Amino acid sequence: MSVNPTVALALDFGGTKTEAALVDESGRVVAGTRFRQSTGGAANSAQLSAAVTSVVQRAVAAMPAGATLLGVGIGSAGPVHAVGDLVSPLNLPVWRRFALRDLVADQVAKRFPDVPVVLRMDGLCITLAEHWVGAARGYNNVMGMIVSTGIGGGLILDGRTVSGPTGNAGHIGHVEVAGFDDPCACGGRGCVEAIASGPKTVAWARSQGWHGATGEDLAASFAQGDVIASAAFRRSGRAIGQAIASATSLVDLDVVVIGGGFSNATPVLFDHVREAVATRGEFDFVTKVQVLPSGLSGDGPLIGAAALVHRAEMVTPN
Known part of the structure; x- marks a missing residue:
């Protein structure tokens, strides 16, 4: 300094x-x-x-x-x-x-x-940070995501932030994804936050018979080969990936950078996210999007x- x-x-x-x-x-x-x-x-x-x-x-x-x-x-x-x-x-x-x-x-x-x-x-703000000194340096069409207690996001398009008239553009956590019907606090059903945030992923695993209490517990169970924990991460990764594919279809993103505490639970979560994006095989402008972990610490x-x-x-x- x-x-x-x-x-x-x-x-x-x-x-x-x-x-x-x-x-x-x-x-x-x-x-x-x-x-x-x-x-x-x-x-x-x-x-x-x-x-x-x-x-x-x-x-x-x-x-x-x-x-x-x-x-x-x-x-x-x-x-x-x-x-x-x-x-x-x-x-x-x-x-x-x-x-x-x-x-x-x-x-x-x-x-x-x-x-x-x-x-x-x-x-x-997270998106700006990644564009400035993180994993999105050098890209001008970026979505940042936070996957933690909730799921949030932001957009930079053509090198400028996009906020919208109310300030809420990029709120990817409340995009609904096909194949899910989980109720969301916002009033919607199937919002990616209601499926794939840390607490909601844990809650789903518990509903399937898993007995842990936190995202850290779920990651530990996954590392030990627990099938419910594995299914929980697969489910959440698929929902996040579907939301990213939809967002990329809409605004043609170069890169999506994901941070937040729950995103660090296991690298396998990113594998499931990328697999869901890859299903859009006929749209190379969608499948080109890179999904990267945050380049920043806390x-x-x-x-x-x-x-x-x-x-x-x-x-x-x-």
């Missing part, structure tokens, strides 16, 4: 945790500036606000001497509402049309009153939020 770095304050807000950190102009999280608090569906609105306030204040206080704050980037679980920069995270029902950007801006303004504050859906969501500031030329305005 340079002696007098230009940094962005990044906030990642999701269904289980929120994190803030400073990220420099090369896409690196500045050491000693990363802070985390739990969120979760049992938290009330005041507790969620306090978690955000805590991590933001601590990251601001950790600003290195001589550093310049270029702006603030916020990646939030969706859906979001571009008009007013409001958020309604599906798995946090106490926040509906909550003014997350204003909460963060008010905290930062106490020390930096004039810096811009930009909010986008977390899936879009820093990806924060790097992506910071990219809203450091890579602002790519970010289409609301």
Whole structure:
């Protein structure tokens, strides 16, 4: 890091945790500036606000001497509402049309009153991070995906982010896939999130007689040759692959990069995803799409939020 770095304050807000950190102009999280608090569906609105306030204040206080704050980037679980920069995270029902950007801006303004504050859906931020310093470098038609507690996504087409009029373009987790009828919290049936997220994959395995409790347990069972665990990963991979094939048919993607905790459970999950894409054998513009694991560590969501500031030329305005 340079002696007098230009940094962005990044906030990642999701269904289980929120994190803030400073990220420099090369896409690196500045050491000693990363802070985390739990969120979760049992938290009330005041507790969620306090978690955000805590991590933001601590990251601001950790600003290195001589550093310049270029702006603030916020990646939030969706859906979001571009008009007013409001958020309604599906798995946090106490926040509906909550003014997350204003909460963060008010905290930062106490020390930096004039810096811009930009909010986008977390899936879009992940996509920006992969395009900047991850597995999608060199490609201009990219979908990023998060496969974790939920499933989210974002799009870069022709080198520019695509948000849509409400800010929710690329929300691949709520694309319905053929052959499935699992009910989804959004109101749909057969959404890929309702089938292939970590908790939903675990729930399906338990419904088949498996006795574990977590995605880590499921991965361990798979490694030991458990047939139900194997079927669970096959089922989830097929659903993700069908969604990717459909998205590629629609917008002609070069690469899809998948990150998130559950995506790391076993490499076999990617094998099943690619097999499902390959069934579109008559459409080489679909089967050409590369499906890659994230090139980033757990820093990806924060790097992506910071990219809203450091890579602002790519970010289409609301």
